[in-house]
Amino acid sequence: MTQPFNTNGIQWTLPASAYRDPALYERERKQIFARNWSLFSWSERVREPGDYVSGVSAGYPIFVIRGDDGKVRGFHNVCRHRGAQLISKEEGHCGKVVSCPYHAWAFSRSGRLIKATEFGEGGPAFDPDEWSLYEVDVEEWRGLIFVRIERGGQDLKSWLGPIDTMAADYPLDTQKYFTCKNRDVDVDWKAYGENYLECYHCRIMHPGLCESLDVDQYRIDTYQNEWFFHLHAPKREGGFTRGLYFYRFPFLMLNLYDWGSSIATIEPLGPGRVRHINWYFFQDVSPGKAKENQEAADWSAQIVSEDLDIVLGVQRNLNAGIYQRGPLSPKQEQAVFGFQEMYRDAMAGSGDPLRIAAE
Structure with a gap:
């Protein structure tokens, strides 16, 4: 017998199977990951035309590249000929063309086919636009680069919603990259997100955080329609300066300060497995501030x-x-309940019985 997600005044968690089911994970890729903007890189890495960064978003290998017109574009990292990987390095600079290392098909920095090699006289004429690289949506915000696999939909500022205005006076776009800490862990993205969105555990597990923030006044405001959360608590005497903390569903985490920022996201690797990605930016990254900056990053x-x-x-x-x-x-x-409601809404129509809590 099954039980609904809310019975006798009790709000239940998602069923345990939702955090490990491979078939459900594949639906999440299409219904959630591919349809939402995902943090991918930062603008300074692709400063000049031809600069690129490659990686994975929603399980799809992609790369972003600065075009000759100064615009950043994104493409699936796949040649239109035989599916070869076009870009092998994580970051770098290409010449005037993106050349396939397999059969030397060449594409412009804007993704347009330039040359299809060795098809002989009388071979097919490939329309350069029809045979351009498969594109993904890319937008920049405050020095950060976001991508979206499924094209169309809300522009990035609309997707960020009130975050854009609330964060306006924090100097994110003048802060410089300092360091990162990325880790692959056997945790489902939902389990991590739910942990992030409650401070029930803070007094037990986070003594360092409790020394800095007054967790007795910790509050999380849920913006259900905009799919984001505002986390806040006043700092204790001697704690950090004012800060702004956001979680935008499904997995964007922004911790903003006047002096620096901790920017984090999740790259789901499969059911019950993620890559946790955390970048640290500071207003002053001079050698004299290196020790202090590292201590702040280590604390986080x-x-x-x-x-x-x-x-x-x-x-x-x-x-x-x-x-x-x-x-x-x-x-x-x-x-946590708000997060799970957002999840249910995002998965609506996927054929998944997420209104049922457990057998």
């Missing part, structure tokens, strides 16, 4: 490590099969 990374350690155990139990569901605290976990 330690909190992430504390979270990942506990969520790894959660994921093991979600996979094991004994735990099926749990109740959500109306006092402490309303943002």
